[in-house]
Amino acid sequence: MNVVFFEVTLLFYLVGTIFFLGQLSGRLEEVPRSAFVIAGLGFFFHTLALVSRMIEAGHIPLTSLHEALSFFSWALVLVFLVVELRYRIHILGSFILPMAFISLISAAALPKEIQALAPIFRNMWMHVTFSLLGTVAFAVAFIAGLMYLIQEHLLKSKHRTPLYHKLPALDFLDDLNGKAISFGFPLLTLGIITGALFAEFSRGSFLNWNAEQIGALGTWLFYLVVLLGRVTVGWRAKRAAYLTVVGFAGVIFTLLGVMLKGQHPFV
Amino acid sequence: MNIIVVGLNHRTAPVELRERLAVSETRLPEALARLRRWPGVMEATILSTCNRVELYAVVKDTEQGFESLREYLISVAMASTTEEISPYLYSLDSAEAIRHLFRVTSSLDSMVVGEPQILGQVKEAFEAALNQKATGVILNKVIRKALSVGKRVRTETGIAENAVSVSYAAVELAKKIFQSLSGKTVLLVGAGEMAKLAARHLVSAGMQHVMITTRNFELAVDAARRFNGMPVPFDEFPREMAGADIVICSTGAVSYLIHAHDVQQALHARRNRPMFLIDISVPRNIDPKVGSLDNAYLYNIDDLQGHVDKNLEERRREAMKAEELIHDEVGLIVKWIKSLDALPTIRALRRKADDIQRLEVDRILTKLGPVSPRQRQLVEELAAAITNKLLHGPLVALKAEADAPNGTLFAEIAQRLFELEKDIELPANDDPGHAAPPEHPGEQVRP
Structure with missing residues (x-):
């Protein structure tokens, strides 16, 4: 059943992506209402897919790269729907939905089998959930940063493209960026702590300096600096936007690199 | 009509x-x-x-x-x-x-x-x-x-x-830098009319704090009173600039009053919160180099005017769409009026002919004295045939021309030829709460 829900979701996200990308290029200010309904329906089926998979598996479905990517995509759309309902920044959908779709279609291309878990891995889900939610927050920061840099460029060059009209104010984007980092950083911290505890528990050592752990620590340090820089010396606005855009590229690179190489215990 | x-x-x-x-x-x-x-x-x-x-x-x-x-x-x-x-x-x-x-x-x-x-x-x-x-x-x-x-x-x-005045264009731009203007501060350097107008627009858009500086401090005090703002001594304003999210400069000075390093310092003190600087003075009062500083957005009078021109151009383009829309609607309503014109004319003509016919038949029947029902019927048929044949042409023409460009003219001519002016009954006044007449009034022409 979860496969059917998954495929329905994929279809909705595809159509939603097409709608929202149409808005990016189109002259029209308004996104058709149907685009939000489609995103909402997609999210609904996605939730069903996750829940039914959990029931079938008998544990939280975060044990394979397929499941991780699907959860990542789900959380992204959740963030979009919440921000949309609260602030009506339609253009956000044009950035988030394609990202959610790419993540989900990548998940679709990976082995979907539900994996039987050795009892020792039963408590892994905390580590994975925290790390993934942190990544979602960094993804939102990345999108806010990207939108900031585009709008910044348009304002400086005094070009008024349709995009200029649709993008929100600079300080809103900077604020969103800052909030996303302040959410993401503690989540990542928790993810790393639970991961280290788990490593201690299963392998007898907190840290064994593999590529994944180095990547995670590097990411953690990077965002720590970004966050501290914002709070103390005013690394906000354009600099924060740059850092989060570059930083997220690093996150994705490490995450995918490590996971695809299969060094992570459960992959 | x-x-x-x-x-x-x-x-x-x-x-x-x-x-x-x-x-x-x-x-x-x-x-x-x-x-x-x-x-x-x-x-x-x-x-x-x-x-x-x-x-x-x-x-x-x-x-x-x-x-x-x-x-x-x-x-x-x-x-x-x-x-x-x-x-x-x-x-x-x-x-x-x-x-x-x-x-x-x-x-x-x-x-x-x-x-x-x-x-x-x-x-x-x-x-x-x-x-x-x-x-x-x-x-x-x-x-x-x-x-x-x-x-x-x-x-x-x-x-x-979109805004079509320079001062309003400034507000529009400000809203692309600051999501909300409430709690933000504007600094007016010089109190020219256009600067004051822009400030007024900003205040009505929610901006709360206004600082004003002029070379003549009394002018600043006077203007500040009107905006419920704060006057700033002229030689102190570069230091006060750090507190301003928006700076509007319009003085008669012939050289730059605000230099890149002033803004750099202000930005540093603001911890890189963006600043929007508007230079509406000619010659310019803000060094153009300010525009290349990160987080400083400098617009001069030409930039704003360019904004307005582009908005006007967009409006003109949109006006073309509006003209098309109007063209269609005019067509519909003209058709309605014309049919309205033909309809009472046709009715009046028909009624007049029937009246004459009835009158003449009665007259001839009284003159003839007693007649058989068959004879009576023949007389009535004769009269009806004459009026119908005579009216056939005019009625067909009126109906046919109802939608043509000179439909009103036809109705008018028919009314004069048959002396119908007094017989025309226009529909009763349409009271405001009354339902509007049908959208496709052509159907009303059917007599």
Whole structure:
């Protein structure tokens, strides 16, 4: 059943992506209402897919790269729907939905089998959930940063493209960026702590300096600096936007690199 | 019967003349009543704004109607000669009059295309006319349609979007840098008119703090009082700049007053919170190098004007869409009016013929004395055949021409030829709450 829900979701996200990308290029200010309904329906089926998979598996479905990517995509759309309902920044959908779709279609291309878990891995889900939610927050920061840099460029060059009209104010984007980092950083911290505890528990050592752990620590340090820089010396606005855009590229690179190489215990 | 307009506007007449003709709201009922008494005026509405005075009327005869409306205006202006006013007037009838009303209501004819007031002004003029029962079925329908077209133009085209004044363009830009202006501070360097206007726009957009500095400190104190703001001594303003999210510079100084390093320092003190700097002085007062600093957004008068020009250009493009929309709507309403014209004519003609026929049959039957039912029937059939054959041509022509460009003319000719003027019964006045006549009135022509 979860496969059917998954495929329905994929279809909705595809159509939603097409709608929202149409808005990016189109002259029209308004996104058709149907685009939000489609995103909402997609999210609904996605939730069903996750829940039914959990029931079938008998544990939280975060044990394979397929499941991780699907959860990542789900959380992204959740963030979009919440921000949309609260602030009506339609253009956000044009950035988030394609990202959610790419993540989900990548998940679709990976082995979907539900994996039987050795009892020792039963408590892994905390580590994975925290790390993934942190990544979602960094993804939102990345999108806010990207939108900031585009709008910044348009304002400086005094070009008024349709995009200029649709993008929100600079300080809103900077604020969103800052909030996303302040959410993401503690989540990542928790993810790393639970991961280290788990490593201690299963392998007898907190840290064994593999590529994944180095990547995670590097990411953690990077965002720590970004966050501290914002709070103390005013690394906000354009600099924060740059850092989060570059930083997220690093996150994705490490995450995918490590996971695809299969060094992570459960992959 | 025709719908006509006689009027003058900001393009055709100087303000002195428009003032003389303008009708204040309080005097509108009286003016309407007076206008209705002019010969041939069946329905009337007066639209009087600061940019135009226009009389819309439904009249029996177009030429006589034009004459009446012009004479009315001349009497209002208390002009001694026709020549004094006539050159400034435009007179339109039928479809052109309706198109004009639709364009006016949609603000295509306004000084600033897309301005929002005119729709309300037309509505008020219409309500005044309704209260005076000065309008009838035709103007009611036409003006209601004009209002709905005006609304459609506003919502369906981008004609009313975007700022079209320099000071308002500054607000529009500010809102692309700051999501909300409340709690933000603006610093006015120099208190020129345009700077004050921009500041006023910013304040009404929610900005709360205003700082003002001028070389002459007393001027700053005076201006600050009006904005409920804070005066800043001129030599201290570069230091105060860190507290300002928006800086508007408009002085008569011939050199730069704000340099890149000033702004750099302010940004540093603000911990890189963005600053929006507007230089509306000529020669410029803010060093253009400021524009290349990160988080400082510098716009000079040309940039803002470019903004406005582009907005105006967009409005003009949108106006084309509006013209198309209006074209279609005018077509529909003209058709309705024409059919309305043919219908009473056809009815009156038919009724007149029937009356004559009945009268003549009765007369001949009394002269003949007693006749058999068969003979009586033959006489009646003869009379009916003659009238029907005689009327066949005119009735067919009237129906056929109802939708043609000169339909009104045909109806008019038929009315004169058959002396129908007194027999025409126009539909009763359409009261405001009454349902609008059908959208496709062509069907009403069927006798």
